[in-house]
Amino acid sequence: MAAINWLLINGTNAARWLVDVLIDALATAWGWLDLVLQPILSTLLWLLNPVLTIVGNVIYAPLGLMPAWVGLVLISAVVGVLMLIGFRYTSNQDGIGRARDRITANLLALKLFKDDFGVAVKSQRRLLGALLKLQWYMLRPVFIMLFPMVLILAQMGLRHQWRPLEPGEQTYVRLDLADEKAKIDEARLEDSPGIAEALGPVPGGGELVWRIVAGEEGRHTLRFAVNDAVVEKELVIGEPFARVSAERPGWNWTSQILHPVESPISGDAPVRHVTIQYAGVDSWIYGPNWWILTFFIVSMAFALIFKPLFKVRL
Numbered sequence: 001m002a003a004i005n006w007l008l009i010n011g012t013n014a015a016r017w018l019v020d021v022l023i024d025a026l027a028t029a030w031g032w033l034d035l036v037l038q039p040i041l042s043t044l045l046w047l048l049n050p051v052l053t054i055v056g057n058v059i060y061a062p063l064g065l066m067p068a069w070v071g072l073v074l075i076s077a078v079v080g081v082l083m084l085i086g087f088r089y090t091s092n093q094d095g096i097g098r099a100r101d102r103i104t105a106n107l108l109a110l111k112l113f114k115d116d117f118g119v120a121v122k123s124q125r126r127l128l129g130a131l132l133k134l135q136w137y138m139l140r141p142v143f144i145m146l147f148p149m150v151l152i153l154a155q156m157g158l159r160h161q162w163r164p165l166e167p168g169e170q171t172y173v174r175l176d177l178a179d180e181k182a183k184i185d186e187a188r189l190e191d192s193p194g195i196a197e198a199l200g201p202v203p204g205g206g207e208l209v210w211r212i213v214a215g216e217e218g219r220h221t222l223r224f225a226v227n228d229a230v231v232e233k234e235l236v237i238g239e240p241f242a243r244v245s246a247e248r249p250g251w252n253w254t255s256q257i258l259h260p261v262e263s264p265i266s267g268d269a270p271v272r273h274v275t276i277q278y279a280g281v282d283s284w285i286y287g288p289n290w291w292i293l294t295f296f297i298v299s300m301a302f303a304l305i306f307k308p309l310f311k312v313r314l
Helices: 002-063 068-090 093-112 117-160 253-258 290-310
Strands: 170-177 187-189 195-204 207-214 218-226 229-237 271-276
Touching: 002 068, 002 117, 002 253, 068 117, 068 290, 093 117, 117 253, 117 290, 170 218, 187 195, 187 207, 218 271, 229 271
Parallel strands: none
Antiparallel strands: 170 207, 170 271, 187 218, 195 207, 218 229
8 A cells, every 4th residue: 555655646746746847848949939939929919910900990980880799790601611611721631531532441340350450450550640641631630720810819819808988987998017026216197088097107017007998988998107208008998899908018029919909019118018997798699708609609610511612521
């Protein structure tokens, strides 16, 4: 019994150590990858995001006249079909077909010659090779389409992840400081029709926080005077199913890809990014975080429906 306990304890510790090593290795790899991608993607997104936002505004203009779930389903269906077409022309369809045929043939061989050990081993080896080839053929188009897919989801998130404030609704605005130890001589939120009442700032944890009460309906520009710099942030009030930018990002590409509307704050500003705490619509279909589940279900369903029409092998 003592030996079993020893094995269990040391086996668990070894497994935890292995997990920690893998996490550290992935974190290190991501750090190096981010270091390489940052100067490229930050500039690329700075150029792309204004154009994509205009395109998103044009597409969502007629959809704003419909119920939110109808617009979400329509866009999901169209994107699903477009991704199917993209997969068709970025994948090796012949290779996928050959790999699937080999998988079928070797599964049949395993069934017919299950009593022949030599044939079974060869069939299993060939089956594994065909499965690995199929995964390779599937991954290449996925990686090619990953970036445009993320850009599409970011534009959709602007309309489904958050909702505008209502007049009289209270929320918080946070300014993340570029340097936690920097001395702030001035931190002031200028008056705006979008603010009925403001309290702050409250410093702490490298942030400046204001509590505000929403004022007049419309799109407003908040202006924060921090030391010698003025930082602006869009505030949206009272427009149902309107585009909402919850954060004005810094130059980090991961922030820019998730919050594409407002131009990134310059790297020499005393503020890294500005965030407004928006609530979401209460819905299990198009509400916060549920909309992306609806998107994937609908887009995959329409991709499967149109697969025979476009003769796509998956």
